[in-house]
Amino acid sequence: MAKEREAEHPEAAEDKLSSKAERKKRLWSDRYQSVREVPFEALPKVAVIGRPNVGKSALFNRITGSNKAIVFNEPGVTRDRLYTRAEWTGHEFALVDTGGLMSSAAQLPTQEARAQASRDISAAGLPSAIERQAAAGVQESHSIIMVVDGKVGLTAGDEEILDWLRKSHSKKPVVLAVNKCESPAKADLQAAEFWNTGLEPFPVSAISGAGTGEMLDSLVTKLPDIDQAEIDVAAPISVAIIGRPNVGKSSLLNALVGQERSIVSSLRGTTRDAIDTELLLPDGRQFKLVDTAGIRKRAAIASGKDGAETLSASRAMGAIRRGEVAVLVIDAIECTESGRFVVPTQDFRLAELIANVGRACVVVINKWDAVEKETNTLRDYQKEVLAQLRPVSWATVVFTSAVTKQRVMQILDAASLASENHRRRISTATLNMVVKETVAWRAPPQVKNSYRKGRIYYATQAAASPPTFVMFVNDAKLFSDDYRKYFERQLRDNIGFPGTPIRIFWRGKQSQRDRD
Structure with missing residues (x-):
């Protein structure tokens, strides 16, 4: 009777399989999705700008209640634009963290920001690229938070940025946040100097949060209303783009996305944060693309001189866990240097991570235009990729070139299919028909020197994302690893699930488990 009840109510089996932490996380996710009615594109945008090392990223984290932006005591850590949702007194908006503005503000792009940002840059041009990203963030924003250093006081760099804002973005309201005012007794004195700018200064502390409430009260009054016609409850497919540097x-x-959303440079480690970008295709499909920092081996990170690299790698791995589909990008040139296709060890370890956290996967072989090809090169390499990346042998492989845009849109098609299969559910009746046919083709093996033989009573799908199945059997120990792999292959051959991992749990009788 207990087994029958579990077959009729697969959610009961799901609860038994999931840990308390996983169930809590899932409930929170469902609750969040139910209240998140405004799509990201419809939110008013607020850009956080200022000189390097004034605390922009720390204030960004304080306002959003997260640690998405990397905070490190070194100029130039923030490079790309980092977006996330924020809310204050019922007003929701998109907050944009930007890199520090260092060079002449008069040379920063305004209307031509996107056109200039489309150019390729070299490692030597990295500072100007950071500023183009910051300028693009200001260009698309509705309001601006200008962050200054209360300990240093008003500098020529601050005045230069304010002059640029008045000349190029005079219609956009600016809130002046005087950061690093940790002492309540000295806060007003530190902010007093900034009255000369013509703006009302708000003394704040990104570390303690002091004064941020008053600053946000002023900010939300300057935000435009959200267009209710743009509200859509459909959640985008979250896609994390990962790989080595x-x-x-x-x-x-x-x-x-068709624009310079992330800085491209020959300098290793250019991307620091996990950069979220919302994308709406003409056919109505929505994606949240997350560009991440390159992940090197732990030993290489530990011995490196870049103190922020550890935080960047942590953000990248966190993006895999919070996403639904992981796009593993592999360098085709590096893999073919030896004359045959060889996947680097670090790529194999990243594939293991994707499989272990249960995410759907698309393997992208980039720079394919630089590989010498013959008639069957693509087909042969595809077999090699899946054979060498055993943890994700079920993944879809796409051969692309970001430079020529060859097959680039196939990445989104493959991610969309992988997401669909990742969420897929199969009826218990259909599943048990496949189980019956699988056992008919190859019966469970009999234990050597014993009369005992494995028996499968029935199966049910306990969960999705990833698809998780429970096989109710007489004794789980009677099913060898070889037979379990055969069973998974049959499920994939008969039902599908391309692009997503599947998990199968073998559950024996209660009396047998008690004896064990």
Whole structure:
């Protein structure tokens, strides 16, 4: 009777399989999705700008209640634009963290920001690229938070940025946040000097949160109303673009969205944060693309001189866990240097991570235009990729070039299909028909020197994302690893699930489990 009840109510089996933490996380996710009615594109945008090291990223984290922006005591850590949702007294908006403005503000792009940002840049041009990203963030924003250093006081750089804002963006309201005012007794004195700018200064502390409430009260009064016609409850497909440094992740993101959303440079480690970009296709499909920092081996990170790299790698791995589909980008040139296709060890480890956290996967072989080809090169390499990346042997492989945009849109098609299969559910009746046919083709093996033989009573799907199945059997120990792999292959051959992992749990009788 207990087994029958579990077959009729697969959610009961799901609850038994899931840990308390996983169930809590799922409930929170469902609750969040139910109240998140405004799509990201419809939210008013607020850009956080200022000189390097004034605390822009720390204030960004304080306002959003997160640690998405990397905070490190070194100028130039923030490079790309980082977006996330924020809310204050019922007003929701998109907050944009930007890199520090260092060079002449008069040379920063305004109307031509996107046109200039489309150019390729070299490592030597990285500072100007950071500023183009910041300028593009200001260009698309509705309001601006100008962050200054209360300990240093008003500088020529601050005045230069304010002059640029008045000349190029005079219609956009600016809120002046005087950061690093940790002492309540000295806060007003530190802010007093900034009255000369013609703006009302708000003394704040990104560390303690002091004064941020008053600053946000002023900010939300300057935000435009949200267009109710744009509200859509459909959640986008979250796609994390991951890989080793310099494999072309940011170039692929820029090719997909049609603009310089992430900085592209020959300098390793250009991308620091996990950069979210919302994309709406003409056919109505919505994606949230997350560009991440390159992930090197732990030993290489530990021995490196870049103190922020550890935080960047942590953000990248976090993007895999919070996403639904992971796009693993591999450098085709590196893989073919030896004359045959060889996947680097670090790519194999990233594939293991994707499979272990249960995310759907698309493997992208980038820079394919630089590989010498014959008639069957693509087909042969596809077999090699899946054979060498055993943890994600079920993944879809796409051969692309971010430079020529060859097959770039196939990445989104493959991600969409992988997401669909990742969420897919199969009826218990259909599943048990496949189980019956699978056992008929190859019966469970009999234990050597024993009369005992494995028996499968029935199966049910306990969960989705990823698809999780429970096989109710007489004794789970009677089913060898070889037979379990055969069973998974049959499920894939008969039902499908391309692009997503599937999990199968073998559950024996209660009396047998008690004896064990």
